Amino acid sequence: YILDGVVPNESLLGITTSEGKLNAANTLQLGVNACSDCPPPIAFTVDNTTPFSAEINWSVVDGASSYDLRYREKGASNWEEISSVFPSYSLGSLLACSTYEVGLKSNCTSGNSDFGFAQNVLTTGCCELPELISADSEGDNVFFTWSEDEFVSTYLFEYRLLGSEEWISETLTENNYVLTEVTPCISYEARLISMCVDFNSESEISDIIVLTTECGSCTGSGYCSLEDVLDNGSEWLDSIAIGDIMFKSGKDENAYGNYLGGPSTSLLRGSLVPLTLVPGFTSTVYDEYFTVWIDWNNDEMFDEETELAFESTEPSSQEINGTLFVPETANLGSTRMRVIMNFDTKQGPCGPGTTAFRFGEVEDYCVEVTNINSTNNLLDGLEISLVSNPIVEAINFDIISESSIELRAGVYMIDGKLVLSETWITSAGNTNHTLDATQLSSGLYLVNVTDGNRSSTYKIIIL
Structure with missing residues (x-):
């Protein structure tokens, strides 16, 4: 029946065996006709569909003088029946964007067939999801x-x-x-x-x-992409706190968090900025290595020699706390910061493509590099200044405060390593506080003073 069911095509005469287009519905109908004196139409096509109508067309069954058609909305219990129709019928008064079941049976002189298997018909007019x-x-x-x-x-x-x-x-x-x-x-x-x-x-x-929105070089297209490079199915960068950024991102899609234009912070030239990086795990914990890269010169690249702002000292499954130093030569304005958490080993800002760079997560942020705060005011009603600089044996602070407040001072080497810290309660009014610096070697240091909310940083020389 395969060749008997072919739809002739004059352009194929003498070229192909079939000399036309194969038609599976015709072939099946011929097979069904051979098995029954009055079979139902084996299949039908749906044409000229609108929101409220659909045209049903089917092949003629040998011996059939007419056909009955029945339809119902999918899920309904009762059928609507239409008697004595011919091999084309237009259903009307349908509902838009609805599915109907349609079945056919043949009426022959020798008797009538049962209704054949129902086919689904979908009307148009669906309110499509916009792209x-x-x-x-x-x-x-x-x-x-x-x-x-x-x-x-x-x-x-x-x-x-x-x-x-x-x-x-x-x-x-x-x-x-x-x-x-x-x-x-x-x-x-x-x-x-x-x-x-x-x-x-x-x-x-x-x-x-x-x-x-436009963000200067921070949102430039020149940065290397690390989207969909890592696998964060079991481990990810759960939250960060860097300067004013305190953000819980959780597990990012494709192991990459694009937070450009999202949480941001100002980074003062010449200052030390505290940071906290927290890993997240599904169940089993793993040792992770953390790095923070900042494009200090706005060239849309992360230089591995000069723009590694922070790295953990060793792999750890615990929260990481540290500081990053903002160079005085950093370009002012908005730039990109990239935070990477990678399983067990340190990796570069663009990923080396090795098997070691497989598990973890990457997040990008915009940060604003600003000039050093000249007033050294931590908050309204609190001002701190150095009594003298260079320093000999002691670091002396002159403090003017409207109320009693707890302060913490940290002394750091230029690479960000903490070498001395002290916490004290200052009284209201004009007071003085001294840090013993006799254990520190001669050289250049950074002193950071904070009340727990904001901080001021000073560059000092110890003689």
Whole structure:
């Protein structure tokens, strides 16, 4: 029956054995006809589908004088039956974006067949989920564009700052939206819903996209990418605290967290910045190696000699605490910071592609390099200054405070290593505090004083 069911094609005459196009439905129908005096149509096609109608077409059954058709919305218990139709019938008064079951039977002079197996028919008019085609930042504007659909009446466009809980909603008739006067170097989330008023339906919510507004070299395209390089199925960078950034990211998709325009901090030239890095695990804990890279010269590369801002001393499964030093030669303005957690070994900022660089996570942030704070005010009502510099035997602080407060001073070598620390309670008014520096070798040091919220850093010379 295979060749008997061929649909002839004149262009294939004398060229192919079939001299036409094979048609599986015709072949099956011929086979069924040979087995029964009055078989039902074996299959049908659906054409000219609209939201409210569909045309059903089927092949003629030998011996059949007419056909009966039945249909129902999928899931319904009762059938609608139409008698004595011929090999084409248009179903009307259907519901948009709905699935119907359709069955056929043959009426022959020798008797009638049973209804054949039902096939599914889907009407159009579904309120389709829109596809975000583009989201671009230009100056202080953000442009969003998405796909159009003939059945969509309006779009519900929602956006918010990354990390915010409240969505801002806009009902639109066009397939685009412009967000104006945006803040530089900040991330927005956006999503869409299609509203089909004619069919009283709406689409699902689209996936959320994240867009970062222009951020100088921090968001430049020259940086090497580490997205989808590592495996964070069992271990990841759970949270970081660097300067003013205190952020719990959890497990990032594709082992890469793009937080450019998200949590940020200011880094003062010549200052020491405290940091805390916390790993996360599914169950078994592993020793991890942490590194922090900062593009101090804004060339969209991480120099392995000069831009390794912090590295852990050894692999550990515990929280890592330390400090990073901001060079006085660092370029001012926004730049990129990359935090890497890698299983067991130290790796470079772009990954060497070795088997050792397999497990862990990478996160990118924007940070702002600023000039050293000249006032040395920690908070309103508190001012600290050095009595003298260079230093001989003791470091003396002059303190003016409106209230009693706890202060901590740390003395660091230029590479960030802590060599001396002390905590004390200062009284209200004008007071003086002295740190014994007799155990320190001559040279250049950094002194950081903090009240637990903010800090000031001084460069000192010990003679």
